[in-house]
Amino acid sequence: MTTETHDPIHHHRAPDWLWYVGVPLVATLGWLIYGQLIPMSEWVTALFPVARDSHTGEAIAFFVYDVPKVLLLLTGIVFVTGVLRSWFSPEKTRAILAGKRQIWGYPLAALLGVLTPFCSCSSVPLFIGFVSAGIPLGVTFSFLIAGPMVGPVGLGLLYGLVGWQIATIYLVFGFSIATLSGFVMGRMGLERYLQDWVRDLNAGPTGDLPEARLTLVDRLKIGVEQVREIVGKVWIWVLIGIGIGAAIHGYVPEDMMLRIMGGEAWWSVPAAVTVGVPMYTNAAGVIPIVEALLGKGAALGTTLAFMMSVIALSLPEMIILKQVLTLRLIAIFIAVVAAGILATGYLFNFLL
Amino acid sequence: MKTVKVYGPGCKRCDATEALVKQVASDLGITVEIEKVSDPKSMAMAGVMSTPAVSVDGKMVHAGGLPEAAHLKQWLSA
Known part of the structure; x- marks a missing residue:
């Protein structure tokens, strides 16, 4: 055994076997609870002195059903993602992408964007690291768009709350938008719109860190750490999102929803994008709203x-990216991605 | 005296990393000079891509996330 008895930070270090027993145990427990959510939420709803089929009753039922459901799903997804992503790092991704000059760079970058762990707060050093390693700007954009666009949290919640069909559609189109937007921007020759200092930079090589050899328990710990950090940060957005979803579910009349978000009005898709861009939340907060919107008959597109x-x-x-991109480049970035989103929206409103 | 640089744009984990370096140094009973680097240009020049990253006496020892106290102890006492 190592001598870490005086280590104040790791006084709660658990033995390995506890991890091998504990993780499956907690997962099973979560799964059992997940299966009982409907009776549990009905029971809680019945405690309120309102009629179950009134507007308020519907809203309460939606809320008390969705809160534990979303939190359970979120915890599971973040844990699994954290463990899987421990095999990837921005440094490795950069090495893979720097060797790819061909057309395959774009979809590969989008795929790695989903698998590589990075928080938006380090997107600037990451961006510079990529560009200075000779990775084309367009490929870098595919990477940066795919990360949030087809993140596992959004996909997993969509699967759990709305169904696999729509989750699959979202995956295919989100991935395509990330790939194609990068490709289009790559063709536009935008290097001249980087901030001056980025263009002139000859960044040093990444310090070749000895690759940490992680045990399975280390990876499980990373998963738990991720849960603590991410769920601890987004739970408030989840509650707000479910609150809005509950209000829509309980109070918004269906004919009004059809008028505003139905497929008939041509302007509904651009309006949805215009409302969506300045909204600051995350996948976990927006999907309960999506669930309620679709339930009320909003058009899929x-x-x-x-x-x-x-x-x-x-x-x-x-705003973070403003440090490395000129306003003009940011505007092009938004325009290209928004065009892809608009096209997706119109396509589905037209098809269905 | 060792010079420790903590690279990070000022996120929560970067502050936590700095605090951890301080604590480990005081546990070891050594004085270190801690410098926080948050300017993206300097980070790029040092080759930092994932934050928080840590260097000791100019040598990169860690990148991407809160380092483990046990590891920090090794780096600081090496």
């Missing part, structure tokens, strides 16, 4: 457009 623009185009991220 309009709803997809809304969801994609909320998740993929966020103002705070643009």
